[in-house]
Amino acid sequence: MHDPALAPRAAAPLTGGLADSLFETAARTPALPMLARRPAPGSSAWQEVTAVEFRDEVVDVAKGLIASGISPGHRVAILARTRYEWTVFSYALWTVGAEVVPIYPTSSRDQVEWILRDAGCVAVVVEDEQSVMTVGSVCAQLPSLRHVWQLDAGAVDTLRARGEFLPYETVDSMRRIVLPDSTAVVAYTSGSSGRAMGCALSHRGLAGPCDTLLEGWGHTVAPPGEQGAVLAFLPFSHVYGLMIQNLCVRGGLLMAHEPATTEEALGAALRSFRPTYLYAVPSVLEKLYKNFLRTAQEAGRGALFERAADTARDFAAALERRRLGRGPGPGLDLRLQHSLYERTVYRRLRTALGGRVRRATSGGSPLSRELALFYEGIGVYVHDGYGLTETSGGLTMQPYGREKSGTVGQPLPGMEIRVADDGEILVRGPSLFQGYLGDEAATRAVLRGGWLATGDLGHLDDENYLAITGRKKDIIITSGGKSVAPAALEQRLRMHPLVHQAVVVGDNRPCVGALITLDPQFLSHWRAGLALQGDTPAREAREENALREEVARAVAAANSTVSRSESIRVFRVLPEPFDVSNGLLTPSMKLRRDEIVRTYAFEIEAMYEARSHRRPRTVPEEPAAWEDADNVFFR
Known part of the structure; x- marks a missing residue:
């Protein structure tokens, strides 16, 4: 049973909106560093932004929003990567009682149009010229859209100048009328199995889990006496990313932003910012x-x-x-x-x-x-x-x-x-x-x-x-009536260094199969380490056989964790990864399983056909659960 002694108390109920915690922190500890930003793109240095500086910038943007006609209940989309201005704009919008509609920057033109139209957005904050062009191409279908602000073109300065005439009291009075049960965010689902739907999330709903976590586990974020530091690189377009942002602001943690998600950029940011x-x-x-x-x-x-x-x-x-x-x-x-x-x-x-x-x-x-x-x-x-x-x-x-x-x-x-x-x-x-x-x-x-x-x-x-x-909805039922949950098999397959992605298939099939993509970096490293001799055709053939055996070992390891009837008997290695650009991943990087099965219907059919006509062959020494698996490549 649950031990109540181990559980913290639920946090005190919210009395206002999400922006209140920023204003309270700025009044209580104005010099507390809250954000860290680079002085220039790619820099390894970080400049700290104090609570009062952060609040003042939020107020300046909020004034510009008010001057632009943004009112409580208006919906404003943010189509940008995880960056400093995302946080400033979201808190400015919450300050004036507007609702934030996050959109993944990797979203397609149709997805952008759908969200802006479905939410009835009156404005959108975009990152760059490419995003401006995307929004511009669908403006004719968006009668409610009145403003497009581009971050890379100085959107913050533009709004600061536009609202300069307004007094601070105007902003503060609007903040104070925001109620806990007002909608703060309309977050769209990833749409992995259909059109994305907008989830209305209240200020209270978003603040509650953050405050409870800070109450019970805030002491684990950093050693005693140190301020916690968090590098935000996950997309704020996802509720997980939004939660990280709100945890940092509500908990007084120092937060830095890393918009690029490449291995090199993330590694450099981790080493230079040094999160706790x-x-x-x-x-x-x-x-x-x-x-x-x-x-x-x-x-x-x-x-x-x-x-x-x-x-x-x-x-x-x-x-x-x-x-x-x-x-x-x-x-x-x-x-x-x-x-x-x-x-x-x-x-x-x-x-x-x-x-x-x-x-x-x-x-x-x-x-x-x-x-x-x-x-x-x-x-x-x-x-x-x-x-x-x-x-x-x-x-x-x-x-x-x-x-x-x-x-x-x-x-x-x-x-x-x-x-x-x-x-x-x-x-x-x-x-x-x-x-x-x-x-x-x-x-x-x-x-x-x-x-x-x-x-x-x-x-x-x-x-x-x-x-x-x-x-x-992902459960696979084979033609023999066996129900198989694919997640554990896919997870175990990805643990092999060569495997980048894996999708388990087998609905109405005699056995479970898998579509596999390879990690290009590790594949290059693996090939370099083979040091095979001989002429080019012979060397390539031996390399292909070695690769076949290595992927077979990954399948064997995955199969060793499940029963024989749930094990992967056929698999195919695909020539390219599943990606947002080819429509096989959602913007939040989830597999579009139905679309993957449709796209690779021919390969899946050929994979099972090859098994049904295979001839007896010698099987490499591997765990018993692997003994009947076929290794079929599509290169």
Whole structure:
């Protein structure tokens, strides 16, 4: 059962809007650094922005918004990457009672048009000239749109000048009439299985989970006496990114922005800003792990890294057993091994994250227990978080001192979670959304007697820890009637350094199959390490065979975690990754499964056809669960 002694109190109820916390912090501690920004793009230096400076800039932009006719209840879209001005504009809009409509900068023209039209936006903040052109191309279909402000063309200065004549009191009086249950954000779902729907989220709903987390876990963000520091690089277009922003502002944490998500840009920002807490998604943590491995292999220390990684996982698992009262903790030999690798390996890995990170949160999709244990073992405990757009962000958290990897923790105070007979997770509490914009039928379909049907599958253990097993709509049913949740298989496949993406298929098929894409960076590194001899045709053939066997090992490892009837029997390696640009990923980087199956219908058919006509062959020595798998490439 849930131990109430481990749970913090629910935070005090909100009395105003989201912008109030900024104004209160500026009045109480005006010199507190709240934001950090680069003096120039690509710079490794960071300039701190104090609470009073941040507030004053928000007030200046708010004046310009008022002078431009933006009133309480107006909806204004922000179509931009995660950058300093995003935070300024969102707080300025909340100050005047307007509603923020986030749009992914990777959204297509049609997606942009749909959101702006569906939300009835009166203005849009865009980042660059390309975005201006995108919005301009659909303006004829948007009768409500009156303003387009471009950040790279000086939108902040433009609005500051436009509202210069207004007194501070005008802004402050508008802020004070914003009510907690007013809509603050209309966040559109990713649209992985249809047209995106706008979730109306209130100021109270967005503030509640943040305040509860700060109340109970704020002390874990930084060592005692230090101000917490967070590098925001996840998109504010997603509720997870918005939650990070609000956590920082409400908690007085120093927040920096990194708009570029390339490996080089993110790595440089982590090393120069040196955050104390890391918010990420599983794909980022998987990529970091693979980069650690690749770097070690390139230096001739690949075997050392793999031994250190195994020790880290064993050490973390022993620590977990001790804190859960199920074992004595790491033995002497394990402690000695871990101490050795701390000096030679783990400390260097933490340096790549800036050197100050000790805890982290992963969200957006489930994080594998294996990866969570690795990070804990090197000294960075990663909590796997759970939440939805419809819940305004986080629903669960690991009780401090009783963390259990492989789960997403226990419900936050004030939130209730139960699991339906079919395994679907149902939740209720004060942070639930106000409904889908203009779609009462869709709202009623997911709200059942006050409980939100999440569409996620999972289970609660006897200590009330929640584990996520997949999405209800993603369940595969083979022609033999076997139900298979693809998430765990896909997650395990991605743990292999060569595997970039994986989609498990098999609906109405005799067995489970997989479509796989390869990590281009690791593939280049792997090829360079083969050092095959001979003429070009023979060398390429041997390389292809070696690659076939390596991917087969990844499939074998994934199959070893499931029953034989759930294992992958056929797979195909695709020539290009799933991407937003080819319509196979949502703007939030989720797989568009139905579209992937349609796009690769021919390859899927050929994959199963090849299996049905295959001749007996010798199978490499691998776990028994892999013994019947076919390795089919499409190169």
